[in-house]
Amino acid sequence: MNKKDEINNELNEISPFLSDLNKDRKEGFSIPKNYFDNFENRLMSRIREEEALSGSKIADSVDNTIFSWIQNAVKLLFTPKYAVSFSIAVVAVVFGIQFFSISTSNTTQEPSLIAQLSIEETHLFIVNNIHDFSIDDIIEIVETEVIEDLHIDLPSLHYENKNEKQVINKEKDKQSSFDKALESAEAKNLFDELSDEDFDEAYDEGYF
Amino acid sequence: MSAESENNKDTEKKILSQLRNSQSFEQGFSTLVQTYQERLYWHIRKMVTLHDDADEVLQNTFIKIFKGIKNFRGESKLYTWLYRIATNESLTFLKKRKKYATIELDNEESGIYNTLKADSYFDGDEATIILNKALETLPSKQKQVFIMRYYDQLTYKDISDMLDTSVGGLKASYHHAVKKIESFVKNAL
Numbered sequence: 399m400n401k402k403d404e405i406n407n408e409l410n411e412i413s414p415f416l417s418d419l420n421k422d423r424k425e426g427f428s429i430p431k432n433y434f435d436n437f438e439n440r441l442m443s444r445i446r447e448e449e450a451l452s453g454s455k456i457a458d459s460v461d462n463t464i465f466s467w468i469q470n471a472v473k474l475l476f477t478p479k480y481a482v483s484f485s486i487a488v489v490a491v492v493f494g495i496q497f498f499s500i501s502t503s504n505t506t507q508e509p510s511l512i513a514q515l516s517i518e519e520t521h522l523f524i525v526n527n528i529h530d531f532s533i534d535d536i537i538e539i540v541e542t543e544v545i546e547d548l549h550i551d552l553p554s555l556h557y558e559n560k561n562e563k564q565v566i567n568k569e570k571d572k573q574s575s576f577d578k579a580l581e582s583a584e585a586k587n588l589f590d591e592l593s594d595e596d597f598d599e600a601y602d603e604g605y606f
Numbered sequence: 607m608s609a610e611s612e613n614n615k616d617t618e619k620k621i622l623s624q625l626r627n628s629q630s631f632e633q634g635f636s637t638l639v640q641t642y643q644e645r646l647y648w649h650i651r652k653m654v655t656l657h658d659d660a661d662e663v664l665q666n667t668f669i670k671i672f673k674g675i676k677n678f679r680g681e682s683k684l685y686t687w688l689y690r691i692a693t694n695e696s697l698t699f700l701k702k703r704k705k706y707a708t709i710e711l712d713n714e715e716s717g718i719y720n721t722l723k724a725d726s727y728f729d730g731d732e733a734t735i736i737l738n739k740a741l742e743t744l745p746s747k748q749k750q751v752f753i754m755r756y757y758d759q760l761t762y763k764d765i766s767d768m769l770d771t772s773v774g775g776l777k778a779s780y781h782h783a784v785k786k787i788e789s790f791v792k793n794a795l
Contacts, residue, residue, distance in 0.1 A: 401759065401761055402759055404761075405755060405759050405761075409756070409784065412780075412781055412784045412785070413784045413785065413787075413788045415788050415791075415792065416756075416784055416787060416788050416791070419733070419737065419791075424648060425730060425734050426728055426729060426730015426731065426734040426735075427651060427657075427727065427728055427730065428657075428727045428728070428729060429647075429657060429727060430657070430727070433661075434643055434644055434647075437639070437643055437664070438636060438639045438640065438643070440665070441639065441665055441668050441669075444665060444669070445669060445672055448669065
């Protein structure tokens with residue numbers, strides 16, 4: 399007995415009435431002309447649209463994350479605690495570049511304007527020209543100690559016990575300063591956890 | 607093994623082989639769509655009734671298949687796996703439709719009658735409408751089993767693989783469904 403006979407016999411036993419009805423599942427139902435000929439094209443268009451959409455969403459999300467990270471990092475560097483060391487670092491880097499430039503080109507250029515600025519003026523200069531600073535510039539001028547301080551002070555970092563901290567510290571020594579800071583401090587999360595109050599406090603102190 | 611079954615097996619094998627190679631993946635997916643679109647469409651159409659709804663669910667089904675086919679390990683038959691996705695998508699759609707239905711459509715029985723009458727892709731007679739109304743009175747699990755057995759002529763073993771339910775449970779569901787539909791149709795005619 400084949401599969402269809404078996405199914406029909408079973409139905410006939412349960413309900414001879416239903417067994418006599420037309421079992422064509424298409425009965426009464428129709429479809430648009432050429433529906434199945436066109437279906438694949440419509441499907442593939444939709445799949446490509448969804449892929450493009452999800453691809454751009456991912457790209458947007460990465461862009462926003464990086465932008466937000468940089469924004470927060472810069473704001474943090476202007477909080478009272480880190481502003482002085484950050485400004486000194488900026489001045490030192492600018493001086494260094496200026497000195498290198500002068501010595502290699504063997505010309506008699508005037509020292510750059512920023513090198514002559516006070517710390518407060520440097521803050522103002524950086525705030526007004528933030529778009530001229532690349533992420534590499536910011537990474538360059540963030541001292542390891544600053545990152546390590548962030549570690550200890552901010553709430554997103556807690557170590558389960560001293561041993562874990564020691565292990566992490568040993569690992570840190572093997573890495574470059576910024577990699578070390580980023581990986582062990584999970585800097586992105588750390589900056590994300592700063593509240594508006596933290597920034598307001600910095601504002602009240604006159605750093606913005 | 608019948609010639610049809612042997613042929614299906616060869617088709618599945620060919621499709622899977624194409625899908626496992628990134629260079630022939632698109633060709634494999636195209637063959638898969640062409641091979642199964644009609645069978646899956648009619649399964650879905652019986653579940654959701656209207657053509658526009660069936661079209662949407664069929665697209666969703668193939669999108670799920672497109673995303674998940676790389677994880678298909680061939681532990682079950684390809685068609686069983688596809689059918690299962692189509693069934694799940696149909697049920698998800700029906701749940702949503704029920705949730706957002708208007709007051710009129712909340713009464714599935716009268717709702718399906720008006721819906722079928724208004725559907726330009728339905729031209730069935732009164733008996734067909736009554737049969738479809740009867741289907742709407744069944745709990746979703748019984749409706750599923752009835753469609754798979756009565757219309758799609760699937761074995762209990764296949765249905766069991768697709769719905770992850772015991773053969774005994776399926777037989778009981780089908781028996782109940784047949785009896786309820788018989789009673790509904792007899793009273794309505």
